Amino acid sequence: MPSDVPGGAPTPAHPSRRPFDVATGAGGETHQHVDPRQPGQARALTSAQGLPVADGQNSLRHGARGPGLLEDLLLREKITHFDHERIPERVVHARGSAAHGSFECLQDCSDITRAHFLGQKGRKTPVFARFSTVAGGAGSVDTPRDVRGFAVKFYTEQGNFDLVGNNVPVFFVQDAIKFPDLIHAVKMEPDRGFPQAASAHDTFWDFISLMPESLHMVMWAMSDRALPRSLRMMDGFGVHTFKVVDAEGRWQFVKFHWRADLGVQSTTWHEAVTLAGADPDFHRRDLWEAIDRGDCPSWTLGLQVFDQATADDLPFDVLDPTKLVPEERVPIRTVGRMVLDRNPDNFFAETEQVAFCPSHLVPGFDFSNDPLLQGRLFSYLDTQLSRLGGPNFHQRLINAPRCPFHHHQRDAQGQMQVPRGRVAYEPNTLDPTGPRETPQGFASLAATDEGPKARLRAESFADHHTQARQFHRSLTPPEQRHLAAAIAFELGQVRTPAVRQRVLGHLALIDDALLAEVCRRLGVEAGRVAPATPVRAPRDADPSPALSQLASRQAGPKGRDVALLLVDGASAAVVQAVAETAAAEGVKLTRIAPTLAGVTADDGILLPADHALDSAPSVLFDAVAVLGAPADVQALAARPAATDWLRMAWRHLKTIGHDAGGAELLQAAGIGQDDAVFALDDAAAIRRFIAGASLRRHEREGLPGTDA
């Protein structure tokens, strides 16, 4: 018998061992499972020490019904390893999903940076990107209201470059020393252990009400940006101001922007809440399945580059991470594209063990004095020591540079390499070919910073309300409505009236209309709200249309999911036409039927189903249609699952299609008509239906059956 076990063939099963018969209870001295593989197909099962295993189903015991034996080396090794399988989850951003891919430089950037990976058009660099929620634990749901982490590791030829950003361009606090307070306030309250993955509670808003610098980011966190439809459909930002440095050592400021090529799209609040129950892994599954079917998501990387004179001219401090530089003031220069095209082979080894550190920089970039960034440079390296068990985390495959690396660091927990030779220091003469400094290496920019040694906050950081006001005024009316509804929901969860009042006092400084709308929803008299006292009186800044995702970041239907609820008698021709239009537009089509058996089309042919109705609620899709013979649809309309399917699609502002039969279900569900409900009776209507998959019909808001 062929075998890959060193030293010979596997031990044959003991002749006295008969498979255990579950029905009769006969046999079963060892309860062996039948292995369907042919001999020679499989590799031998071994212990961690390489010991071939003859019986992996039964522990060693004294007699079939006797006690287990301490001698059982296989049981002890396996259980011990299992007992230690988990590592501490990330203290923030614990819930994440990741993928491999590559970054292609689209424009030679050597005029601004000597970074090798940006130095030549067409140059490709492997990347690993991880997206995350911030507040929830590793097992929490994918769709809470939360900021999303957007971390990318570039494996460049000059070492690893980690761009550890978020899907929001600003941050809550200005100084890293406040980060643990922020996180303690937003995570579950320490005595009761709830709420999980939610900012709608007293401790978060208590902190916010006392930290006006957080208000700009609060506006973003309460906006639609915090409810992404898909990880593939959100932008990313490096947040801080960094520096780019060219080959001559000249530097400028830089801000990083990732633009989702599929556009930015959000769910409604009710949709996000429903998704949390329908599919807690909605984002993770969506990313995985899209890459699996070759529908690879991509982002364009852009840089805002500006010099010191421009920075001096801005009415805020570019070192303050609660501020953004409007694109209208400093345009974004496109420099490359990232495509994610390979799912991880192993979630733990890659997604869980990947270690991002903002301090992982390459020549051509440098840090600014942003006090939040300065603290992060310490924090990430430090956290990996407890999370990954020691300073050799850079040797894990997912973290290791793909370029050669040579240094004199030795030993420590988790050492995976066998460094050779007697020399582990430099300078030395004993190892002339050993690692040496190189003039092309990283060198921090020379800087002359002067000032007293003190715990200070710069005066130029003092305006906390102007950009919050600017953000609100840059949104379209539906986005403003959603923002007000979100704040009202969150404050409605706050049990301490004084906290609510303090937050309302800050809203009074941001926008009267926003305050009025939040108060209306809460049932509070806006006129009785005492405005907060600002550190510095806010200004009116020009609206920046680029900040509105509806105004600036909508895209076509590519990458969206459309579902057909098929009932017997559905028109085969319409199903075919929808499928062809969807394929042409890069839209995924899912066929749903009352049961998995599928349905019979009007031409008598069986239409197979991907899902049964009960396991595929409409919340999982971007647009839905119902097709079938009127009598058969009427019969289905008796099932709440069917009418709910449409009611939810209507409530979630989705484009809806139907044929004559489908119209029966619309009627049974009490669905109205608007210009996002289409009778799919010609090619033009089908095209409009598919195109509608990427658009939310906000005009529908306020109609019966929707959220106002």
Ligand code: HDD
């Ligand atoms: Fe952080 C993780 C993004 C401020 C301390 N952070 C973490 C991750 C992202 C961010 C995307 C997850 C990385 C991954 O997928 O493994 N963090 C940000 C952004 C910030 C920010 C955009 C502000 C601009 N973070 C920040 C501060 C501190 C930290 C000010 C501490 C002083 N962050 C951490 C951390 C984490 C982390 C505790 C947890 C797990 C990890 O680092 O590796 O060190």
